[in-house]
Amino acid sequence: MRQLVTSTLVCSALLACTPTSGPDDSKTASQFPLVEDADGYFDTDFSTSYREHLRTLASDEFEGRAPGTRGEELTIDYITNVFQQAGVQSLSGTEGDYTQMVPMVRIAPTRVTDMRLRGGEAEETLAYRQQMMGWTHRAVDEVEIADSEMVFVGYGIVAPEYDWNDYEGLDVEGKTVVMLVNDPGYATQDEALFNGNSMTYYGRWTYKFEEAARQGADAAIIVHETGPAGYGWGVVAGGSPIRYSMKSENMNAGRAKVEGWITEDSAEQLFANIDMTLDQARTQALAADFEPLPLQRELSLIIENEIEYFETANLIGKVEGSRYPDEHVIYMAHWDHMGVEPISGEVFNGAQDNASGAAALLALAEKFAAIEQPERTVLFAMVGAEERGLLGSKWYAENPLLPLDQAVAGINMDMQNMYGPVRDFVVVGWDNSEMQDIAAPYVEAQQRYLAPETNPERGFFYRSDHFSLANKGVPMLYAKGGIDHFEHGKDYGREKFDYLFAELYHKPADEYDPEWDLRGMQQDLWIYFRVGHELVNSRTWPAWREGNEFEAERLRTESQRAQ
Template sequence: MKFAARFHRMTACLAGAIALSACSLMEDSDTAALDIPESAAGEINQATMVDITRELSLDEFQGRMPGTIGEEKTVALLTERFEAAGLQPGNDGSWVQNVPLVEITGKDFAPLTIAGGETEIALNYGPDWVGVTYREDAETSLEASELVFVGYGINAPERDWNDYEGIDMTGKTAVILVNDPDFGTESLEGPFGGKAMTYYGRWTYKYEEAAKQGAAGAIIVHDTAPASYGWNVVESSWSGPQAYAQRGENAPPLTIMNGWVQKEAAEQIFAASGKDLAELSALAKTDGFEAVPLGLTASTSFANDIRTFESQNVIGILPGAERPDEYVIHTAHWDHLGICTAAPDGDNICNGAVDNATGTAALVALAEAHAKAGAPARSLVFLAVTAEESGLLGAHYYAQNPVFPLAQTVGGINMDAFLIAGESKDVTVVGPGKSQLDAFLEAALELDGRVSTPNPNPEAGYYYRSDHFAFAKRGVPMLYVDGGEDLIEGGREAGAAVAADYRENKYHGPKDEFDENWDWSGVMGDLQLFYRLGRMLATSTSWPNWNEGDEFRGTRDEDCEAAGAGCGA
C-alpha cells in the first residue's frame, strides 16, 4: 500500500469531505439472488501475527528486497509456516511460482528536445521531464517523433469514447492528460464515473493504449491535483532502477519511451505550437474530441543498464471439500525496499514492518484459522506476491500466468499494511460500488457490528494502486478494504494522528520497524472481518460479478463465456 494515499483519505474524512456515517456500498441493486451464508468467527492466533511480523522485520532480512538474501529468508519462512498451517503447495507440488524480472536503469539522459516551432525547446531531465523505456535495449533513442495531443488518451468502446479515432499514431508521440474526462466534477455521475477515477485515468492504462495505437512515445502532462501527487513523487519514482516483469512470447507492443513532463514545460510546448494547453484540455473533456497534431517533434536519448533475475511468489492452498476447482484468493505482498536512504542515526534498512510484514503475516494467520475450521466448499488460495513496491509485478505476473484459472477464481481479498492504531468502529472501503462483493462485505460488517466509510477522495484512483488491481484488470472481482479511521479511543482525530505519525516518520523509511508494545486489537478485528469474508465466499454458491457499467465487467463476462465451464457455468 502506498500509505500516503491512506493518510490523505483519513485527513479528507476528518475535514468532512465525505459523510462519516455508515453507507450502502452497493450501486447495483441486483443482489437479492446472491447466496451470502453467515460465517462464525474464526480462531485467529494473535501470536502468529506478532511472531511472523517480528521475524520479517529483522535486520537480517535486509528489508526483503527481491533478488537478495532477504527474499531467500522470506520465501523459506513462508513455505515453512504455510505448511505448518495446514496448507498444500499451490503450484503443482511447489510452494513457489518463479517470476522473471528485469531491472532497467536509465542513465546519460539527453534533454527532451522539442523542434518545429520558432525556437527549439530543450527540457532538462529531472526538473522538466522524466522518461523510461520498457524495452530491454542498451540504448534508447526517440528521433524527431511527431507530437500529437490525444486528450486523455482513452479508447473505451463501451463508453462510446475514442481519443485516437481518425489518426494514425505509428511512429508518433502521444501527449496525454492525467486522470480522465470527468475530473473536476463533484458528483459520481458522468461518462467516466464522475469524480471517481476509472482505470482509464491511470498512467498504466495510458501507456498501454498508446503502445497499442502504434505510438513511438507517450508523454503524460503532470498536474498535481488530477494526479493526486506532486512532481517530486514523479521524479523520484521514475528515476533510478525500474523493475519490470520479463516479457514472454506474444507480449503486447511497447513504445520506445514513456515519460512525464511538468505542466509548465507542457505549456511551453503547446505555446510553441501556437496552441493553449488549458483550452485544449477543456476541449478534451467533451464528447467527440479529436486528436490534435501539434506540428512539433520530440527527440531524446539515454543508455540503459540491464539486469535480469528471478523472484518468487509463494502460493499455498486449502483445497475445497465440495468444489475444489472453484477458488477464493487472498493476496498480500511480501517485499519491501531493502537498503535505503539512512536515517539520522545511520539506520539504512527499510524493514517494512507495517508495509507489508503485517499483511504477509495475515496470510499465515488466516490460513491457520481456515484450516482449523475445516475446508469449506471452495478452495482457499493464499498468495504472497513479490515486487509490489516495483509496480505490482508479482501480482501482474500471476494474473498473466495464473496457477488457478481466473475464470474459476470467484473473487479475492487483498491485504496491504495493517496500521497499528487500536480498535475502530469502521473500515475504509476503497472502490465501493464496483462489484457484488460489496454485498458480502456489508453482511460481514453487520456480523462484526462495524460500519463502512467510503473512500473520501475517489478521484485519486486508489483502487488501482495495490496488488488486487492485477486481478481486477483481468476480470476477477476483488475487495480492497483498509483499516478503520474512527477509533474507539479518540475517534477520527486519533486515527488521523496515528496515520500522520506513520506517514511522516516511518512510511518507506528505516523507522517502519517492529515494536513489542504495539496494540494488536484493531488488526485482529480487521482479520476477523477478512476471515468472515473469505469463509462466506468459499461456502457460497454464487459468482459475484462486477456491477453493470464497471470497466472490468466486460472482461469478466468475456472470460467466463470463453471458458465455458468457468464462473459457475
C-alpha cells in the same frame, strides 16, 4: 536499528484510504465488540500468532525483503515453513514447494538526455528531472527518439463503454503523443461522465502508456498536474529512475520506446507554440468533437541502460475444497519491500508496508488449515515484486496455478491497521462489486460501518496487487480499518494516519513496534475470514456492478465457465 549495505532502493505508489463521514459518534468504548466467535474462530490466541509473524518479517534480519536478495531467501523460507507447519498444500506438484518463480528484468538508465523540441527554426530544451522525466520499459541498451512528430491526444483514452476515443481517425505510428492525466469524469466532476470524481483505470498513467503503445506511438508523454495526478512533481522527478519488468519473449512488445512526463509549465510553453493555453487544451479535450492537435514540434531523446535479469518468487498455497476443488477464493498480500539503501545502509523493513498484510495472510492460512475442510478451495497468494510495479501479482494473473475462470473472488491485504479498534471499514474502490455487500453484515456485527476512501480521484484501487486479478475479471475486496477510533475518536485516528504517511511510509522508520494495538487488526481479520469462509462454503459468484470497467472480462470468463 542496525545498518546493512546490500540492495537498491525503489519507490512504489502511495496508498491512502481515510473515510469521509460516519454514523453516530456517541458509541462508547464499552460498546466495542470482541471479535471472538462461538465457533472458536480467531480466539484470543490469534493476536499472538499474528504478532509473531509481523515481528519476524519486519525484523532487520530480513533486510527489508527486497527481491533478489538474502532477505528474499529468508522470507521465502519463513513463509514456506509456516505453510508446511499449518498443513497448507502446494500447487507446484512437489510437496512443500510453494514457489512460483517470476522472471524479471531490471532496466537502470545510465544516461538520459534532456528532451529537445524542435519546430522550424525554433528549438527548446526541457531539462531532465527539472522539466521532464523519461524512461523506457524496453530491455535494450539504448533507445533513441529522433525528430518524432508531437500530437496532443486529449486524455489518451479509448473507452468503448463510455463512447470515448481520443485516437479516432488518427495514425500515431512513430509519433509522440502528449496527453492529460486522470480522466474526463474528474475534470468535469460530472457523475454521469466516466465515474465522476472517482478515477477509472482510464485515468491512470499506466493505462495511458499502454494505450499509446497499442496505437503505435514511439513516445508517450503525460502533462503533470498535481490535482488530477494526486501528487506533486517531486514524486515524479524524485523517484528512482530504475524500471522493472517481467522477462518474457515479447517483453519489449506493447511498450512505447519512451514513456515520460513534462511539467505543467513546460506544457504551457509547448501549447504556446500553437497559440493555445493549457487551459484551452483541456477544454478542447472535453469537447464532443475533439480532434487531436499537431503541436508543431518534433521530439528527440536518448536513453542508455544497464540491463540485469533475475528471478523473484510468489508463494502459492491452498486448502483444497472437498466438493468444488477448482472453484477458489483468493487471499492475496505482497511479502516484499524495498530492501537496504545502498549508500547509507539503512534497512527499509516495511513493517506496515507490507509485513502487516503478509502476517495477515499467514494467520488466515493457519486458521483455514485448522478448521473443517471447505467445499471450495482457499488459495493463498503471497506475491513478490509489488514495490517493483505489482509484477508478482501480474505474473500470477498471466500464469495462474488454478484457472481464473474458476476464481470466485478475492481479498487483498496491504498496509493494515496497527492502531487499535476503529468503527470504519474503508473500502478502496467503493461500490465496485458485490464483495462489499458480502462484507457488510460482518462489519455491522462489530458495530462498525462501511466507508468510502476520501480521495477516489487518486485511483488507489489500481495501485495494489488486487488490481492484477480485477483486470482479469475477478471481483476483489480491498478494505481495512480507517480512522474512527472506538476509544479516542477520529482526530486520534487521523493523527496516526497522517503520521504513517508523513514519517513512516517508504522510509526506514516503518519498523515493528511492540506497543502496537492489534485489536483493530483482529477486527479486520475476522471480516476477511468470514467473507472468505462464506464464499468457499456457498454457490455464490460475486459480480461487478453493472457498467464497471471489469464487468466485461467477468462476463467473458462466466461464458467460458458455462461451456
